[in-house]
Amino acid sequence: DTEVTQTPKHLVMGMTNKKSLKCEQHMGHRAMYWYKQKAKKPPELMFVYSYEKLSINESVPSRFSPECPNSSLLNLHLHALQPEDSALYLCASSQDPRAAESYEQYFGPGTRLTVT
Amino acid sequence: QKEVEQNSGPLSVPEGAIASLNCTYSDRGSQSFFWYRQYSGKSPELIMSIYSNGDKEDGRFTAQLNKASQYVSLLIRDSQPSDSATYLCAVNSFDGNNRKLIWGLGRSLAVNP
Numbered sequence: 001d002t003e004v005t006q007t008p009k010h011l012v013m014g015m016t017n018k019k020s021l022k023c024e025q026h027m028g029h030r031a032m033y034w035y036k037q038k039a040k041k042p043p044e045l046m047f048v049y050s051y052e053k054l055s056i057n058e059s060v061p062s063r064f065s066p067e068c069p070n071s072s073l074l075n076l077h078l079h080a081l082q083p084e085d086s087a088l089y090l091c092a093s094s095q096d097p098r099a100a101e102s103y104e105q106y107f108g109p110g111t112r113l114t115v116t
Numbered sequence: 117q118k119e120v121e122q123n124s125g126p127l128s129v130p131e132g133a134i135a136s137l138n139c140t141y142s143d144r145g146s147q148s149f150f151w152y153r154q155y156s157g158k159s160p161e162l163i164m165s166i167y168s169n170g171d172k173e174d175g176r177f178t179a180q181l182n183k184a185s186q187y188v189s190l191l192i193r194d195s196q197p198s199d200s201a202t203y204l205c206a207v208n209s210f211d212g213n214n215r216k217l218i219w220g221l222g223r224s225l226a227v228n229p
Contacts, residue, residue: 042219
């Protein structure tokens, strides 16, 4: 089973709202990722959690705040977003972030975010 | 800056033909290479991983890796209309502290019935 789930599927929020995106995997993977993808572009890495610790923050604005409550769950808290933050937000997981041979990343279906 | 170059112009092939997708990468230390398929409005789906030089076959898909030339390719045999999607090449790169995937721009494939 290579399933990563994400909720919600769609989210519309105003610039003053606070919302959260959720991601879950039950594959025993020890790395989880948040990506942002704009139309006709490849995924853009935002954050990496390795063994539940934040290991990569790709200089993402502080209006995006990640959280990893346990090895299966990943959240992305959103606050005071801008219209240009509208995109598909993807969660992914991989087995062992330290080993190149175990670096296959499996993506969830994504959350389509629109900021108005 | 570590890069993955992928010809991003659209590719169109007739049904039943072989579709060939290629990319080159700059990091000689890269050890793992991936092809993802992404249908419009959906998330990327991992279709092939390759770690050593040579060919790896899975059904109608063959991935080819040449580390000396820093080149990885994907062949789709007997292309079907259902193969119409964007194909993304991704290369695992290590910067001394962290591993991450470096992505090509993706290439759109249209298989015409």
